[in-house]
Amino acid sequence: MKKFCLLCLLLFLTLISLPQSAAAQIKFSALTTLGYTGLDRESKINGMFRGDDPFNPVRVTLFMEDWINPRLGVFIEFLWDQGASHSGSDTKPRINGAYAVARPFDTDAFLLKIGMIPSSFGTWAPRTYADRNPLVGLPLAYHYRTPLKSSQVPLDVDELRTWRTNRGLPLAYDSCWDHGVEAFGFISWFEYSLALTKSSISSPAAYNNGGFQVLTRLGVKPLTGLRLGVSLERGSYLDKGATGLPAGKKEEDAYQEAINFDFGYSYGHTQIYSELAKIWWESPNLEDDLTSTSWYVELKQVLFPGFYAAVRYNRFTYNSLTGSDGVSFDWGDNVTRVESGLGYTFTKGVLLKLDWQHNRIDTRPNVDLLCTQLVLTF
Numbered sequence: 001m002k003k004f005c006l007l008c009l010l011l012f013l014t015l016i017s018l019p020q021s022a023a024a025q026i027k028f029s030a031l032t033t034l035g036y037t038g039l040d041r042e043s044k045i046n047g048m049f050r051g052d053d054p055f056n057p058v059r060v061t062l063f064m065e066d067w068i069n070p071r072l073g074v075f076i077e078f079l080w081d082q083g084a085s086h087s088g089s090d091t092k093p094r095i096n097g098a099y100a101v102a103r104p105f106d107t108d109a110f111l112l113k114i115g116m117i118p119s120s121f122g123t124w125a126p127r128t129y130a131d132r133n134p135l136v137g138l139p140l141a142y143h144y145r146t147p148l149k150s151s152q153v154p155l156d157v158d159e160l161r162t163w164r165t166n167r168g169l170p171l172a173y174d175s176c177w178d179h180g181v182e183a184f185g186f187i188s189w190f191e192y193s194l195a196l197t198k199s200s201i202s203s204p205a206a207y208n209n210g211g212f213q214v215l216t217r218l219g220v221k222p223l224t225g226l227r228l229g230v231s232l233e234r235g236s237y238l239d240k241g242a243t244g245l246p247a248g249k250k251e252e253d254a255y256q257e258a259i260n261f262d263f264g265y266s267y268g269h270t271q272i273y274s275e276l277a278k279i280w281w282e283s284p285n286l287e288d289d290l291t292s293t294s295w296y297v298e299l300k301q302v303l304f305p306g307f308y309a310a311v312r313y314n315r316f317t318y319n320s321l322t323g324s325d326g327v328s329f330d331w332g333d334n335v336t337r338v339e340s341g342l343g344y345t346f347t348k349g350v351l352l353k354l355d356w357q358h359n360r361i362d363t364r365p366n367v368d369l370l371c372t373q374l375v376l377t378f
Contacts, residue, residue, distance in 0.1 A: 109186065
């Protein structure tokens with residue numbers, strides 16, 4: 001990881017040292033969110049592994065893009081988040097993504113992406129940015145943390161039941177990009193991608209376990225404004241040195257498999273998005289796989305120029321297991337989330353959001369967040 005970041009830094013320094021004619025092609029942009037959150041603002045329900053959170057008071061993302069020539073482009077993204085303590089002391093600026101895009105032929109039917117790349121699982125990744133996300137929060141599938149750990153395997157079902165309140169692996173982790181290579185393309189109404197990466201969609205820590213992930217998405221655009229797709233994933237998810245493994249089992253031998261169906265429709269001033277995702281985690285000491293399912297439906301409606309309303313209904317559930325006492329239980333707390341908001345664009349690059357998020361959790365108190373967020377793009 002450190003070597004890769006160093007490589008990205010050297011690449012950045014090389015680009016900014018190009019002759020003026022070449023450097024003039026480099027495009028820099030920034031996305032900043034300034035917000036205030038009330039009610040249950042100290043809740044970690046939206047928090048990521050490194051303390052960043054879309055509801056944090058200050059988040060700054062810097063972008064650098066350079067098409068060195070028509071066949072090769074370089075993209076680098078930096079992120080600084082104020083952190084869970086709201087002081088900036090628990091997070092550091094980081095390279096969020098850095099990759100090259102190659103266009104070997106005079107067509108978009110076959111393109112290559114290599115480096116620290118965003119996930120092609122589902123269709124959320126391009127809409128995660130605050131200027132494209134009509135709300136503040138993310139869908140549960142892309143950040144909500146289940147009790148399952150990457151560093152330890154439960155010895156039996158009874159031990160797993162004691163983990164219920166843990167904050168472990170999400171279904172698909174949007175906040176951390178992966179190292180790998182992706183082939184993708186667009187052919188008329190058809191689009192595809194096939195990626196080979198080091199980590200799994202749920203576990204960035206799997207980078208060092210010696211395994212890998214295969215991820216593919218197939219999509220179609222049969223009608224104007226309509227987009228349909230399916231994503232499939234298989235990868236090893238345990239951290240290097242994970243404990244509790246049975247004799248003869250290695251970290252890279254425990255796999256997860258996931259599927260996602262996505263739907264998008266846009267007509268006039270109305271946009272509708274929906275995804276249904278399910279994941280199966282193989283736990284070596286358990287007879288059955290651990291599964292989680294999540295889905296959402298999102299609606300955005302422009303009411304008049306510059307002003308819109310949006311709502312997202314979201315559900316996250318777990319399969320049931322039976323303990324040694326014969327009692328059935330869900331291995332995590334099922335969650336229902338309703339998030340709604342209003343947005344107004346004052347001028348180009350200045351968007352104000354008012355957002356309310358309600359989380360109903362099976363065995364724990366509800367979590368409510370009320371946020372006012374200013375989104376600035378430069």
